[in-house]
Amino acid sequence: MKPTDIKDPEYFHKVVDCQYACPAHTPVPEYIRLIAEGKYTEAYMINWDSNVFPGVLGRTCDRPCEPACRRGRVEEEPVAICRLKRVAADNKDDVKHLMPKGPFKQNGKKIALIGAGPASLTVARDLAPLGYEIHLYDEQKLGGGFMRSQIPSFRLPETVLNEEVDYILDLGIHQHFNHYVESLKELLTKDYDAIFVGTGAPRGRDLPDMTGRKEGAANIHIGINWLGSVAFEHTSKIGKNVIVLGGGNTAMDCCRTARRLGGENVKVIVRSPFAEMKASPWEKEDAQHEDIPIIDNHVPKSFVVENGKLTGMTFEKVHAVYDEAGKRKLVPTGDADVFYPADDVLVAIGQENSFPWIERDCGIEFDKWEMPTVNETTFVSTNPKVFFGGDAAWGPKNVITAVAHGHQAAISIDLMCKGEDLNKRLDPMVNLISQKMGIHEWGYDSAVVSDERYVVPQADKKVTLTNRKKEVELGFDPIAGFKEAQRCFNCDVQTVFTENKCIECDACVDICPTACITFTENAESETDLRAMLKMPANNKTQDIYVSDTLPTARVMVKDENFCLHCGLCAERCPTAAWDMQKFFYNVTKADNSCYHHQK
Amino acid sequence: MTYIRPKFRNPELPKNKLGYTLAYYEGALSTLCAGCGHDSISAAIVQSAYDLDIEPHMLAKLSGIGCSSKTPAYFLSNSHGFNSVHGRMPSVATGANLANRDLIYFGVSGDGDTASIGMGQFVHAVRRNLNMVYIVMNNGCYGLTKGQDSATADYGSKNKSGNVNLFESIDLASLAIELGATFVAQSFSGDKTQMVPLMKAAMKHPGFAFINIISPCVTFNNNLGSTKSYDFVRDHVEATSTIDFVPTMKEISVNYEKGSHKEVTMHDGSVIQLHKLSDAWDPLDRQSAMNAIINAKAKNEILTGLLYLNPDSQDLHSLLQTSDQPLNTMGEKELCPGNDALKEINAGLR
Numbered sequence: 001m002k003p004t005d006i007k008d009p010e011y012f013h014k015v016v017d018c019q020y021a022c023p024a025h026t027p028v029p030e031y032i033r034l035i036a037e038g039k040y041t042e043a044y045m046i047n048w049d050s051n052v053f054p055g056v057l058g059r060t061c062d063r064p065c066e067p068a069c070r071r072g073r074v075e076e077e078p079v080a081i082c083r084l085k086r087v088a089a090d091n092k093d094d095v096k097h098l099m100p101k102g103p104f105k106q107n108g109k110k111i112a113l114i115g116a117g118p119a120s121l122t123v124a125r126d127l128a129p130l131g132y133e134i135h136l137y138d139e140q141k142l143g144g145g146f147m148r149s150q151i152p153s154f155r156l157p158e159t160v161l162n163e164e165v166d167y168i169l170d171l172g173i174h175q176h177f178n179h180y181v182e183s184l185k186e187l188l189t190k191d192y193d194a195i196f197v198g199t200g201a202p203r204g205r206d207l208p209d210m211t212g213r214k215e216g217a218a219n220i221h222i223g224i225n226w227l228g229s230v231a232f233e234h235t236s237k238i239g240k241n242v243i244v245l246g247g248g249n250t251a252m253d254c255c256r257t258a259r260r261l262g263g264e265n266v267k268v269i270v271r272s273p274f275a276e277m278k279a280s281p282w283e284k285e286d287a288q289h290e291d292i293p294i295i296d297n298h299v300p301k302s303f304v305v306e307n308g309k310l311t312g313m314t315f316e317k318v319h320a321v322y323d324e325a326g327k328r329k330l331v332p333t334g335d336a337d338v339f340y341p342a343d344d345v346l347v348a349i350g351q352e353n354s355f356p357w358i359e360r361d362c363g364i365e366f367d368k369w370e371m372p373t374v375n376e377t378t379f380v381s382t383n384p385k386v387f388f389g390g391d392a393a394w395g396p397k398n399v400i401t402a403v404a405h406g407h408q409a410a411i412s413i414d415l416m417c418k419g420e421d422l423n424k425r426l427d428p429m430v431n432l433i434s435q436k437m438g439i440h441e442w443g444y445d446s447a448v449v450s451d452e453r454y455v456v457p458q459a460d461k462k463v464t465l466t467n468r469k470k471e472v473e474l475g476f477d478p479i480a481g482f483k484e485a486q487r488c489f490n491c492d493v494q495t496v497f498t499e500n501k502c503i504e505c506d507a508c509v510d511i512c513p514t515a516c517i518t519f520t521e522n523a524e525s526e527t528d529l530r531a532m533l534k535m536p537a538n539n540k541t542q543d544i545y546v547s548d549t550l551p552t553a554r555v556m557v558k559d560e561n562f563c564l565h566c567g568l569c570a571e572r573c574p575t576a577a578w579d580m581q582k583f584f585y586n587v588t589k590a591d592n593s594c595y596h597h598q599k
Numbered sequence: 600m601t602y603i604r605p606k607f608r609n610p611e612l613p614k615n616k617l618g619y620t621l622a623y624y625e626g627a628l629s630t631l632c633a634g635c636g637h638d639s640i641s642a643a644i645v646q647s648a649y650d651l652d653i654e655p656h657m658l659a660k661l662s663g664i665g666c667s668s669k670t671p672a673y674f675l676s677n678s679h680g681f682n683s684v685h686g687r688m689p690s691v692a693t694g695a696n697l698a699n700r701d702l703i704y705f706g707v708s709g710d711g712d713t714a715s716i717g718m719g720q721f722v723h724a725v726r727r728n729l730n731m732v733y734i735v736m737n738n739g740c741y742g743l744t745k746g747q748d749s750a751t752a753d754y755g756s757k758n759k760s761g762n763v764n765l766f767e768s769i770d771l772a773s774l775a776i777e778l779g780a781t782f783v784a785q786s787f788s789g790d791k792t793q794m795v796p797l798m799k800a801a802m803k804h805p806g807f808a809f810i811n812i813i814s815p816c817v818t819f820n821n822n823l824g825s826t827k828s829y830d831f832v833r834d835h836v837e838a839t840s841t842i843d844f845v846p847t848m849k850e851i852s853v854n855y856e857k858g859s860h861k862e863v864t865m866h867d868g869s870v871i872q873l874h875k876l877s878d879a880w881d882p883l884d885r886q887s888a889m890n891a892i893i894n895a896k897a898k899n900e901i902l903t904g905l906l907y908l909n910p911d912s913q914d915l916h917s918l919l920q921t922s923d924q925p926l927n928t929m930g931e932k933e934l935c936p937g938n939d940a941l942k943e944i945n946a947g948l949r
Contacts, residue, residue, distance in 0.1 A: 073610070074607040074608075074610055075607065440602040447603045447605075448603075448605035448606070448607065450605075450606045450607075503634065503817075503821075503829045503830075504789060504829065504833075505634040505635075505636065505639065505788075505789065505815070505817065505829060506638075506639040506642070506788075506789060506791065507633055507634045507635070507638055507639070509639075509642070510638050510639055510641070510642040511604075511628075511629075511638070513604055513605050513607060513608055513609075514607060514608060514609040515608075515609045515612070515621075516609075535609050535611060535612070536611075538611065551833070552833065562607075562609050562610070562611075564605050564607055566604075566605050568602075568604065571602060571633065572629075572633045572634065572638075573633060573634065574632065574633045574634025574817045575634070
């Protein structure tokens with residue numbers, strides 16, 4: 001195998017599993033170290049630069065980083081990355097002076113953003129400091145999009161959301177709230193240089209043809225609409241017996257909200273087996289903790305309406321059968337259908353995109369699923385002036401994905417307005433600095449702690465179930481935050497190997513606690529080399545680091561998979577052929593003033 | 600200070616027949632200099648004990664004084680250990696072995712501990728064919744006292760301060776053969792593929808198994824002009840053979856060319872397979888082994904591998920015809936049978 005090219009920023013980026021898995025590539029270990037040091041403001045600003053909504057995400061993120069966390073490969077639980085972000089947000093000082101401050105010198109370009117959710121707000125934040133005149137449209141009276149309408153305030157307090165939305169609105173954004181854009185065509189005739197569509201996936205799926213759907217309509221609600229109506233305080237009550245249909249996070253938010261609005265017997269009933277539900281495991285746990293049973297393997301069959309009033313639903317019992325390809329089929333068990341009584345039913349079985357306001361003849365191509373054709377790198381549609389991002393681009397995902405889209409769309413809009421090629425995008429900002437300070441001293445806490453994951457404390461159920469706005473999670477206090485932060489392996493502190501210093505003494509091989517390092521003859525293929533290691537490198541998703549040929553005609557091969565970044569290889573290296581070097585990777589944005597300001 | 604070994608191990612580590620992973624055979628974190636050859640030898644000991652499915656409590660590690668003699672702290676934490684007086688490890692090993700013949704005795708010593716202060720003890724353990732493994736971690740200098748030349752430093756070798764050694768060195772391997780050792784090997788700390796099978800064979804050998812391992816001292820004897828530096832040893836090492844140790848009942852899978860291949864069956868049925876790299880030498884012949892060492896020395900080569908093996912080795916217990924039952928498991932009644940028994944013995948001698 002050829003030697004690994006560590007100059008390619010993506011090689012070490014991939015080693016920082018959490019950052020690599022994050023759609024916005026937030027420099028996770030960097031901010032976790034800052035939290036451990038008590039530098040909450042700095043930790044917050046690294047987040048703000050990267051993901052724009054640290055306080056919101058520290059409570060509600062889907063956390064793609066956590067399943068990726070290396071710690072989860074050597075012990076039970078990954079680092080509580082998401083909830084550590086909240087520690088930074090909760091304990092920071094005033095950060096306003098660290099953010100770009102208007103008025104900005106205008107560049108004469110006008111941009112319209114449709115929908116005031118995370119994608120649009122990110123575009124606004126990235127472009128406003130560059131002098132763009134930003135016009136933000138939303139049908140609601142406040143900004144935030146689905147962060148406001150679909151995430152209940154017992155998970156995300158309004159104050160937290162308002163604070164982070166306001167940081168952006170305060171950049172001199174022209175706000176057009178309570179303004180539903182009815183026609184893109186009409187907007188295109190106005191003098192906007194670019195239009196960004198960040199309207200989310202606003203239509204909740206229904207069961208329109210199910211028996212009793214029409215007759216029971218008064219007590220059958222579409223989950224996301226109902227949550228929105230609760231958030232904007234149009235709804236404040238629900239019946240005592242509630243059935244929530246669906247197994248995703250919206251279903252979990254619906255059932256928990258229902259518990260707070262008078263639902264005493266709230267049940268989640270879902271088609272799939274419990275383990276395969278779409279909801280995040282912790283959200284399922286939180287629902288169960290609030291005495292909400294989750295009944296799986298039940299397919300809804302009909303709404304039962306008596307005397308014009310909904311009384312419940314019937315379900316068919318199924319079990320999952322898998323074919324050779326692993327494809328699931330839900331097969332009826334043959335048991336009699338079951339009836340569950342209900343005063344109200346919340347339908348939370350998915351959501352989809354809907355663009356009734358976009359005329360099909362304004363240059364935007366739509367596919368057979370009525371989805372716009374959007375370039376995956378530049379986010380431009382087939383109309384060069386119109387960009388899409390967030391759920392509006394490719395269907396429902398999450399906040400952090402919407403933010404990542406927003407950053408990229410902002411770069412494209414900026415390039416387009418400057419008349420430059422949208423594909424000429426700048427590389428990420430990368431840095432690699434030695435952490436060596438002494439024989440046993442490093443510029444990071446290299447010791448690996450054995451602590452198990454700390455549990456985030458919750459407020460008393462008696463209080464939270466009676467007050468919809470009372471936040472359930474209390475967050476880590478600074479001490480627990482420190483302890484949890486110490487669980488981080490600092491995967492961004494890279495093991496960097498210099499061939500011509502190595503005397504092949506084997507000290508690194510002998511000391512490595514997880515048997516990552518091997519000196520071996522080289523092999524033709526990666527597959528062969530992986531099998532030849534001291535411990536075969538079985539995890540193909542993790543790279544192997546191969547050196548150039550050494551004096552004994554062997555190569556050094558390091559399997560990145562189980563590396564604890566403890567630095568012992570470098571400590572035991574007599575010639576500093578191994579060094580621990582901190583890798584910093586920051587995605588380039590349209591406006592990097594925030595990052596430069598911190599430096 | 601951050602010099603702490605994490606608790607986590609590779610979760611895919613395999614288990615040996617006893618259900619232990621390699622980690623179970625580890626010791627404390629080494630405090631020797633970074634890059635010390637001794638650490639590689641410790642790692643080879645860990646690997647050998649794991650591979651042989653040794654119950655840690657069935658092994659005793661013994662040492663004297665020196666950098667080498669510190670290493671038993673860094674391997675086999677779950678085994679017995681005795682860190683004795685400087686150069687006196689052989690007598691402690693002899694006593695322990697006589698009291699309990701069932702354990703594997705694993706002696707670790709250095710060039711100072713063996714070739715200088717302990718020479719008087721070493722030679723007698725060899726000639727008695729005490730059943731033990733005796734490893735010398737040989738770096739040709741007194742690393743613990745700032746690197747003075749030791750008795751195994753080669754004539755003409757240059758030390759770190761530029762002084763050339765004026766004295767002849769003691770060649771421990773030829774000395775051991777001379778004194779009647781029944782298993783004599785030489786190796787290099789930078790070559791685990793050779794060290795591990797040698798150690799495994801040594802542990803299975805019934806008698807004195809001596810392995811002299813060149814182990815560079817990175818701090819005091821890894822300079823240009825030293826004959827015990829990593830670079831010098833790598834350039835001058837001459838393996839006599841490649842060696843495989845095949846435990847009992849395991850199918851032999853390696854096939855060598857005819858003529859160069861030698862198999863030696865050990866007393867427990869395990870097999871040492873030697874693939875000879877030189878024809879002018881027979882590892883079962885003492886004279887031939889001696890000649891090979893002398894010839895290599897003349898050519899400025901360091902001969903490694905299994906140099907000499909006597910398959911008919913009779914260890915000290917066999918020679919003395921001691922009881923099969925270890926003395927330490929006997930009660931007072933058996934050990935002190937009383938006046939009548941003594942009288943009987945005395946009468947038998949009249």
